[in-house]
Structures are given as structure tokens and as C-alpha cells.
Amino acid sequence: MANIRQFRILVMGRANAGKTTILQRVCNTTDNPEITDGKGNKVFIATEVEAKCFQRGHHNIEHELVFSSNPGFVFHDSCGFEAGSARQFDEMKNFVVDRAVTTSLKKRIHAIWFCIPMTDYHRTVTAAEQKFFNECDTGHVPVIVLLTKTDALHLAAMEELLDSGLDLGGAKQKAAEKERELLERWLAHIKGMLDKCKFPPKAYVSVQKMQEEGADCMALVQCTTNAVNEEGLQRLLISTQKSSIALCVEYAVRK
Template identity: 45%
Template sequence: MNRQKFSKRRLPSIPFRVLVIGRANAGKTSILQRVCETTESPVIYRTSLNVDGTKRREKVILHPSSERGEHKIRDELVFANHEGYVFHDSRGFESGSEEELRRVQKFVMDKSQEKKLKDRLHAIWFCIPMDSERPGLDMLHFNDICPDRNEVPLVAVFTKYDAFMHMMRCKVEDDDDGAGLPAENQAQTVFENEFLSRLDEKHKYVRLEARETLR
């Protein structure tokens, strides 16, 4: 084999495809904008079939007055200034919707079995806002996303940690139940007992705060 010729071959440019799960106001859009270094809204594309069976990809225009947030999980969200990512969005399971869970499971299964690497799902980011007093609802079905145990990495992304810390500081000031422990210590205990305890040991997590911490 001609090594010089091989070394000059260009590898295919494959965007990183991510399914982002989380309810409204979970901080999903802010995360995507931060990752893609932009403040713009993503462009939405939808793929459909022509009469002859071929596929066509069209831009979707959502009207804020009637269709805001009504894009589908199979729609592709792309930022114009960044071609390195393709995102898919799910609204999460705060309402306990079994229908939404089945929709997500089917999407994950279908995309994990795509023949072409560029069409496969490469990661799942499950966004969990920590300013909620009901983490059980926000994390409902976290461990059910991949029923066939496929190899798509599932990452818990804990957002709004700063808001959570503000809540804990107010709690410490209002009562004496913390036995004199600083708010930071109490916050870490609550984080471990109420949030991390709901994850399987195999799952990774990211906690977003003023200084982002990766676990």
C-alpha cells in the first residue's frame, strides 16, 4: 500500500448526532447554543418521502403563535454557524406520558441501527433542571430510554445548579435543620441523595454550574 497516498486521504466529515431530552425550561437551548458558540436559534429540517420513494429534506418554519415547540423528534436541529452537530429534541417525561416514552425508545432503536455512521445516533443528553423540587418527575424513565441495551451513550446533564445553590442558601437562612452545616455541604448531600441515587452506576453525568464539573 502506498503509505504517502493513504496519509493524504481525507476522512469523511460526520456530524455528531445527539438526542436531547428534557422538559421546557430545562436549559436545553442554552446548552446547545453554548456548545455551538452561538446565540442564534437552530434551523429545523424535516425529511419526508417523495412519491417515488426518494427522500427530501426541507426546512421547517414554526409559527410562534400556534406551533411553537411542536417540531417532531425526528426533525434535525442544526445551527447555521456550526456543522459539527445535528440535534434531535424530546420534551421529556414530566407528565409521565407513556406515549412519549415509546416514541423516544423507537427513535433510539431505529437510529442506533442505521447502516451509515452519519445517520446513527451518537449520544443522548438527558437534561435535568436542579431548580425543581420534583426531581423524580424530571428523571422519570431515565433508565428506560434504551430498552434493548444498545451502545448509545446516555449522559445525565444536571442544569441550573446555581439556582439550586441559591435555594439551598435560602433554606439554611430560614431554618436550623442543617445542624450548622454550610449550604454547599447540604447541597451536595441533597444532590447525591435526590438526584445521583436515581442513576445506574454505569451512567455518566455532567453538572453545569459557574465552573462546569464533569463526573
């Protein structure tokens, strides 16, 4: 464990789930990551089409994404497979299984972030999510479900409040409370479905306002730390993350 200097995370979920934005916030940057092929060779984004593909999350899962602001994290990005082919799903599954048990400690993934965007809250759990959690045994590697783009619930909250008879001013005053209520409701729904799967998630967390610079990632890092549940990896993650001094202090006191 002492030889491992980078915390490796596989990020999954539908296209347009805000995955790249979350990684930027965790690493405290607005820059795009450096991409390598896993052997140290840089993967260059040479054309405008390639740049758009990157922004939309179209990556080779084997590629390593590292931000210069925090090279202690290595990310792998799995393409959204909700409408993908069986081949894409099998490639992802093979990667997960291989990297969960590989004898090369430096190549193992330590956690999986599975993003479900609230922009699609009417279809929060699709057949693709159920397929993953029923067929992909990640072994000791914890899967954390991230509820992303939760600000999309604002419109739904306003609609419910206005439908209840409130005027626009009254609805605006109660909107934040109603958003929290809706988020809790959808979280309970997602947990209720995924916890019934053969290989359910280890934890759930909502990430909010990730589109804003300086967004608070403490809940995500703390949830991941607890889910890893292995002291060596917990120390690595705590030392790698730079978003919360308070978390470092809390962990030090707890240990």
C-alpha cells in the first residue's frame, strides 16, 4: 500500500451527467485533464470534433485522466451506456472486473462513482443502471451513487408549489425547502430500487452546484472515504484531496 501514490476512480453514468465538472471541482480546477493511454503516452485532442467528444464524455475507458492541479487522483471515464451496445457494456464490465482484482496495485481502481443526473429525474433508474448493479460484481471496490445536477429540481419544485395554490412570491420563498424534499424523495426511490439489485451500491450522495467554481466537495470525499473502509486507502484519499482541511483534521482525530 505504501507504494501506491495515486487514488484511482472510475466515473460512470449517462452522457451529460456532469461527470467532467465534478472531477474538475474535486481537483479544484477549470482546466481539462491530461489524458494518457495508461502507458504514459499522451492522448492529444487535436480537432474540434475530438474536443466536443471529450466534453460529452466520450472516452476510452482505459485512458487515464489526470489534472495538473491534483495529480494524486487518476480517473477513468466510462461512456454512458444507457443506449449503448452490448459490446460497450461488456467492455465496461471487463474493465471493472479486471481492475478490481489485478495483481498490479498501481492499476487497481479504488472506488467507482456512478452518476445519476436529476435532469432525468422522471427516469432516475433505467434498465442500464439495473443491468450494471445486477451483473457487475465489483468485489471490494465500493460503488458510490452520485445524484448530480440537482439544481434541475428547482423547476419541478416551483411547479409543485404553484400547483398547490401559492402565488409566485410565496413559491419562491418555499422553493429551496421543496427542492430538498424532492431530492430526498427521489433519493429514497433510487435507493429502494438499486438496493434490491444483486450487487447494490455501497453508498449514496448528492452533489450540488458543481457548475460553480469553489463548489463544496466535502460530502463526496467523505462519503468515498467511509465507503472505501480500508485504512491505507482512506489515508491515501484524505492526503490526496485538497478540498477540505476540516476533513483531514476530522480523520486525524478519529484515528
